[in-house]
Amino acid sequence: MKRDVHVAVVGATGAVGQAMIDTLLRREFPFASLRLLASARSAGTVVEVRGQQITVEEATPDSFEGVDIALFSAGGDVSLRLAPEAVIRGALVIDNTSAYRMDPMVPLVVPEVNASDIFKNRGIIANPNCSTIQMMVALNPIHHVYGIRRIVVSTYQAASGAGQRAIDELKQTATAILAGEDPVAQVLPVSKLERHYPLAFNVLPQIDVFEENGYTKEEMKMVNETHKILGDSKIQVTPTAARVPVMYGHSEAIYVETERSFAVSDVKKLLASSPGVVLEDDPAHQLYPQPLRATGEFPVFVGRVRKDLFVDNGLSLWVVADNILKGAALNAVQIAEIWVRQEGNW
Ligand SMILES: NC(=O)c1ccc[n+]([C@@H]2O[C@H](COP(=O)([O-])OP(=O)(O)OC[C@H]3O[C@@H](n4cnc5c(N)ncnc54)[C@H](OP(=O)(O)O)[C@@H]3O)[C@@H](O)[C@H]2O)c1
Structure with missing residues (x-):
């Protein structure tokens, strides 16, 4: 059954995070809501997305309540601390950092190469290094x-x-x-x-x-x-x-x-x-x-x-x-697209 998809971007004010927002829009990703998360430094910054003003919030464990897909690009330490919190709250994490890439329990995915590994995830999927x-x-x-x-x-x-x-x-x-x-x-x-x-x-x-x-x-x-x-x-x-x-x-x-x-x-x-x-x-x-x-x-x-x-x-x-695109943001959004299509939400 089709249902709304709620997306969070962690590191939304960074080079990759901004490209993620842009890529979600360019590819008309069907999100019902978008939560923009960063550190306390840029909390309160307002970003316009699809004509709507979204305020950047400080990323905390509770930020992931109600989130279906969380795109992380705020550095490995942030992913290690907050990705498990997002998973506990029911989100699929697509992580751009190197924190989980070599974890044998975490699929490392380039959709053109090993898209089927997406479905072996236990809550976290890693995006490889850009090179x-x-x-x-x-x-x-x-x-x-x-x-x-x-x-x-x-x-x-x-x-x-x-x-x-x-x-x-x-x-x-x-x-x-x-x-x-x-x-x-x-x-x-x-x-x-x-x-x-x-x-x-x-x-x-x-x-x-x-x-x-x-x-x-x-x-x-x-x-x-x-x-x-x-x-x-x-x-x-x-x-x-x-x-x-x-x-x-x-x-x-x-x-x-x-x-x-x-x-x-x-x-x-x-x-x-x-x-x-x-x-x-x-x-x-x-x-x-x-x-x-x-x-x-x-x-x-x-x-x-x-x-x-x-x-x-x-x-x-x-x-x-x-x-920043195929090496990071686009690859992550492609993984999210495959996931929502398989779930019947697109
Ligand atoms: N650039 C690339 O080509 C590329 C490619 C693949 C993967 N990556 C990985 O993606 C990550 C981000 O890279 P970037 O190039 O976008 O870096 P960046 O431009 O320096 O941006 C870092 C982002 O992380 C946020 N952040 C920093 N500390 C945080 C914290 N404690 N809690 C929450 N958010 C925090 C920053 O928010 P504030 O504005 O609040 O500081 C900012 O939004 C890195 O792990 C990098 O290795 C980068």
Whole structure:
């Protein structure tokens, strides 16, 4: 039976939270009410949604009374504290943080890849890391047909992936350098560490903190989440994650080796017909994916598809997506859409 769906966005004033509200509206998600939650700092802020003024409230356990779907993007600590409270009160939590991603009881979902895992949830579904999501959308069709055994990926990640403060810092450091002043960095590469570097006119080969194995946490997310989403921990993943002075849109240079041989023309046809992918690959006309053009768009753009010159079954691709949309807000809203459709509420 059809019933009203009540939605809450936790972290509603942040870069991802605002994109969630926007994406719910763009995709005409059938919510009967929308609750906007953040910290005490921005409680009282008024946001206009569908012509209605909604006041942002401080997120507390009781905020989830009567909520059916809670979209979380307020940091891992908030998710660890409040997601179980939302579940107890009957909400389905779709969590954008890394808090629950590797919990074996929590499905980690990219709808184009493993939508059926949505229905294995016990109250919480995790959204993967932004870099992993776009890589999975591009590689899953290739894995399905040709069997991927190795992935070497270098990311070129936008400032917005580190939140609103990083976006502001990129603007400030660029303005300072152009004015001939010393740039002051306090947020990147990782705000909680001692050392900071300006991102403007620079590239930072560190996203999140380093682990003992020499890889960063961001890089290890790409390894572990790929294994969980594709259900195959034998795939060899070698990532390098870098932050570049781009506002929105992550780019990835991806090299894969497959079990079975392929013709590049067949791979292109496969990608062109794959869900969530737009193939933009016409070197003769200089057509290839770029973050500026991907900003504000929903698909994952794939181009520069070519065979390795030396390795049999080696394939290179260039993959770009809006990290705030497909890398976060859109992926979460797609999961919510599948859930409400299955429940017969849309
Ligand atoms: N940016 C991306 O590309 C991306 C992609 C995937 C996942 N994520 C994840 O999504 C989360 C948010 O990212 P973001 O980029 O949107 O960050 P952001 O722009 O810094 O926004 C953070 C949001 O969390 C809220 N918040 C902070 N502390 C809170 C608390 N104690 N209680 C309730 N709300 C609180 C903030 O509210 P106030 O206004 O009150 O401070 C704000 O709405 C992070 O965990 C991030 O890792 C981000």
